Amino acid sequence: MSRFYNQFSLLIVSFWGLSLMILLTSFSGVLAQAYNPKTLILDNGLHIVVIENNRAPVVTQMLFYKVGSADDPYGKSGLAHFLEHLMFKGTKKNPPGRFSETVARLGGKENAFTGHDYTGYYQTVPVEHLGLIMELESDRMTGLVLNEELVNSERKVILEERRSRVENNPQSLLNEQIDAALFINHPYGIPVIGWENEILELETKDIVEFYETWYSPNNAVLVVSGDVSSSQVFELAKSSYGKVPFRFVPLRERVLEPFARVEKKVILKDEKVGYPTWIRRWVVPSYSSNYKDKAFAIEVFVEILGGSLSSRLYSSLVVDQPLAVSTGAWYFPNYLGESSLGIWISPRPNVDINRVVISLEKELKLVEQFGVKEEELKIAKNRLIDSSIYTRDSLSGPAYLFGVALSTGQSVSDVEQWSKRISEVTVEQVNSVAREILASQAFVTGVLMPKVKN
Structure with missing residues (x-):
């Protein structure tokens, strides 16, 4: 049930x-x-x-x-x-x-x-x-x-x-x-x-x-x-x-995550795994945490980096080179505490995962050093705002959106102002959060690998 x-x-x-999960969350x-x-x-x-x-x-x-x-x-x-x-x-x-x-x-x-x-x-x-x-x-x-x-x-x-x-x-x-x-x-x-x-x-x-x-x-x-x-x-x-009578309810508390100073790596090998997957995640602000104004710029950054089939990662690693069968990025800003940003990649058959990761790291370094372009920003913002239209046809989608928002410290007004806030994001804001995230070594890398039977 x-x-x-x-x-x-x-x-x-x-x-x-x-993409659907990000749209609904x-x-x-x-x-x-x-x-x-x-x-x-x-x-x-x-x-x-x-x-x-x-x-x-x-x-x-x-x-x-x-x-x-x-x-x-x-x-x-x-x-x-x-x-x-x-x-x-x-x-x-x-x-x-x-x-x-x-x-x-x-x-x-x-x-x-x-x-x-x-x-x-x-x-x-x-x-x-x-x-x-x-x-x-x-x-x-x-x-x-x-x-x-x-x-x-x-x-x-x-x-x-x-x-x-x-x-x-x-x-x-x-x-x-x-x-x-x-x-x-x-x-x-x-x-x-x-x-x-x-x-x-x-x-x-x-x-x-x-x-x-x-x-x-x-x-x-x-x-x-x-x-x-x-x-x-x-x-x-x-x-x-x-x-139903009113009843006093305690205040909810969310502790702050301490500043992470080291890179961590988690590796899982399992016989049920058919092909490798590589994941990297960072702790980042949410709509309700400290530095929440960065959340809208992070949304646009994630869309540019790996939010669609025309994103930087997909275009480079799946279409142009090609080394991967899939790749992308995600970010969920609707949390009462801090949230996280993640990227993932799955290599093509017979392509060594380390080779794919090296190419992905190069793409991330390009964004960190040179930033995104104004045209990329415009396309990403339009895509985010345009995609929201389709949710209107659903009964459960809008109900879920408002329920999650109001349960995580947001208001109806915050929800209604979302498109305006996204439209106001500048290329300088996107490049600032991109550099801050990508320059940090405080991330966790996860690797899922097939385990060869004895």
Whole structure:
């Protein structure tokens, strides 16, 4: 039912898969006049955002809680994700299975996800059933019923999820180790799903305490996108979510990552690996961290460097030379703490990975020494802003964008101003952040290699 989000576990799959993830995890899906969101804060503190979309008689409801794996107590990793699983186990009013059975009977779909800074639950149903879905979702905001049997049963599911998605997936396992090496003091270095030894030790009382601490209307964001009016949504929300009482929630804290002074390298060899992959990552500012004004310049820099099939890395290493089958760069600015920037490359068959890396390093050195050109800047900014138009056709895309933003320290106004901020980025700003990042030796390099059987 649920999914956990390790931010890099699915990225090195295909170039277009990467581009889609970046589109859905940054503000590049938002234009100032594209969504015209309507907002309301209920008396109990619930923040509601409505995005009207009349393309089809359906609606998506996404409820974000401002708590994620980075808020797990020390030594209890995986707690936020564990609770996400258990949220489907029922309440006194709605026994286990009724919520999901109702969504399925209505011809809808549902799921949930856990990130470092938020946990989300969503349903897409015919618009006439929005009120019922709101009643069900608001009921489990504070009405969840747990016991030892349910917790221990779901623990087995989560451990199997970890084995199948991480431990039996060399790419995910490498990314998990890179995270741990990159963030030496920050909880972003701990996997969202948690470490196995700590998942085994989580107790029912830990989960109940976490639930009662963080799950509250004043710590949540409700985003509704679809064939509805804002007045309709606000009235339905008042009659369902509005009945849930306000509860004091502690302030979230994010420690600063200390300045890294050394290069680190993580190497994984596995018999399941068919071809090598090389990754490099740096810690960089996010929209909400210190030096957040650099985030927009970093977005444009990443687009120029490896954000498309016409990017510098792809043009040089895949098309012109050619040495690689794929390459690119990514950056996720929507974090409550610091974020990271990454580049990757996969060599062509029978091309030594060291030869490819040497060529990639030369491209990075060219950018560091000579910077990017004004024409590159213009094309990248236009591509970022133009690509955002396509997200408007989606129900879940806009809801996800606003939910993530409001869960990580941003505002509706910040989202709406994204295109303006991108358009204002100068070539001097891009070259400044590029040189600062590329000149630093404080990065982590990861290498995934085939392991030859004896």
